[in-house]
Amino acid sequence: MGLHRMAPPCPEQQGFLDSGASRIYWVRHPSPGPPKARVVLAGPFGLERETSYITWVRWARTLASRGFECIHFDFAGHGESEGSFEDLSLSDWSSDLSTVVARAAQGFDGPLLLCGLRFGALLAAREFRNRRAWAMLLWDPPADARAMLSEVLRRKLASDVFEGTLGERGSRETYVLELEAGRPVEVEGFRWSHRLWCDAARWSLDLPGPSDDRFWVVVRLDGHGRRTCTERDHTAVVSIARPAFWGHDPLVLAQVSELFDHGAAFLERAVEAWRRRG
C-alpha cells in the first residue's frame, strides 16, 4: 500500500472575498520564495468541481512548489462560497472570476496568469479579454456553455438509467422542455434554472484574436489531434486517462503528471516571455 503526501510547500490560507451579494471562498497557495507569477485557477462547475477537487488542489500545490503563487476559489453557489446555485448564472460566475482576478492583481508587480478547467476555462477566456492577465491556459474548454450543460444532462440521464432512478421525465428532450418552460430541473443534485439554460446559449468560447500578442493555449485532453503544437497556433493535446478526473475516475490521485508538466512548462515560458518583454 502506498500513501502519497498531499502537502503544500508553504501553509495555505483560506478566506472569503466579497463579490456582489455573496462571499467567495478562496484558497491562497504561496510559493516558498518570492513568486515568479500569480496564477488564478478557475475550476469546473457542479459535481465536476467536487470530483476534481483533489486534482485541482494538487495542481495548485504543484505550481506553488515551482515558484508560482496560486489562488483557487469556488464560484458563488458552489462549495464553500455563499449564494444559492439556483439563483445564479454565468454572468454572476464571470463576475466572481473578475473579482478574484482584480484582487490577485492588487499590489503585485509580476505577471498574472489564468488557468481554467472545463467550465472555468470558458469563463477564463472571457476574463482574459480584460487584459489583466498576461497568459491563459485552458484545459478542455467546451465549445460553449450550452454544449457543456448538454453533456452534463446526458451524463445525468445515463446515471439515472443505470441506477433505475429515471422517473417519469425520462429523456433529455423532456428536461430541456421543462427548462425552457421556466421550471427548474435537478441535475446531479443542483437545480438548474431557466436563466442558466438561456444564458448558456449565448456563452461561447471567446478566444483572443490574432493581434493579441499575449500567451495563451487551449489544451485538449482527449488525446486526439497533433501532439506537437506550438504557442503560435494556440492549441495543444495532452492525453489523460478516461474516465477523466472530473468524472468517475477510479483513482483518488488521478494520473495527470504529463498534464501538470505540460501546464507548468507553458506557464514558465509565459513568465520568460513577460520578462523579455520588460
Added chain:
Amino acid sequence: MRGLFTLETGSFRLVGTHHVPSWSARTWGVGVVLFNAGHLPRDGHAMINVRAAERLAASGFHAFRVDLPGLGDSPGELPVHTEELFRLVHQGWHLAPAQAAIRELQRLHGIRSFVVGGLCGSAGTALLLAAADPTLVAGVVAMELELFHAFRDVPLSPREAVFSRAAWLRLLTGHGRRSWRVPRAAESLLPLFGSALLPAHTDRKLVHALVELDRRRTPVLVVMAGGKRREIFYDQVCRAVLGATARPWRAHVSVAGTNHIFTTGGGQRIALDAIERWALRLAEESHGTAPAAGHRSRP
C-alpha cells in the same frame, strides 16, 4: 453565517467551516460535525453537507464541516486508488483525526457533545467514533452507511466454493450468484442464526460498533437510498444482529427513487428534512441548553 477555521491538533492540520447558529434560534448544547464523503471536499456531493449544516445552524446548532487529512483543503496522505481509500476508511483510518478534530472543537467552543455524521465512508467513521468515545458523541447521522467491504472477492473455482465458508454465507444470505436457488422458506430461518450468518463480506468492525451503540441506546439516524444495495444490506444486518423490534433510539429513513449520493429524485431534500427533524428531537430530548454567552462563538 459561516466562518472558516484551521485546527492544529497533534500531527493533523484540518481545515473546516463553522456554520454559526442563527441568532433568532435557540442555541443547543449539542454541536454537529460532518466529515468528507469519500474523497470529496467537505461540502459533499452537490453540497449536501453545506445544506445540512446551514439548516442545522438555522435550527440553533453549531454545525461544523471538516476536511479530514489529505481531503479537500487539509494536507495529509492519500492512497492512489479509491478502493484503497475505502479499505483504509473501513479499517478506521479516519478515526484518530476525526476524534482529534472534535475534541479541539469542543475545547474551542465549549460544546458538550456532538452529533457526528456524513455520507458513506464518513458514516462509518462516525459510527466507529461514537463507539470509541461515547462521552464525545451524542448521536450519529449515517447517510448511505456501508456495512460491507466493497472490494472485489477473488473468484473461486466450483471446488473451492464448496469448501469456502465465505461462499456458503454469500449463498445463504442472498449475496451469491446462485442465491436465487435457495428456497424462499429458508430465508425466514436466517434471522435465527443471528450474526453467525452475516454475509461473508460484512464489515464486522462496523457492525460491532452498531451493536455497541444500540446497547448503549445512542441515537443513530440511518438515511438510505431506498431499495439500493446498502439499504438491503443494512436491513439484513439489523435483522441478524439487532432484531426486528423498532427502538426509539434507532431511526431509519428510506429515500425512494434516488441514488447513493442523493443527487437525483429530490433525494437530498428528503434526506435533509429527516436529518433536521431528527437532530431537533435529539436536542430537545437531551434537554440541550445554550452554552454560556461567552462560548457562543463567531467565526
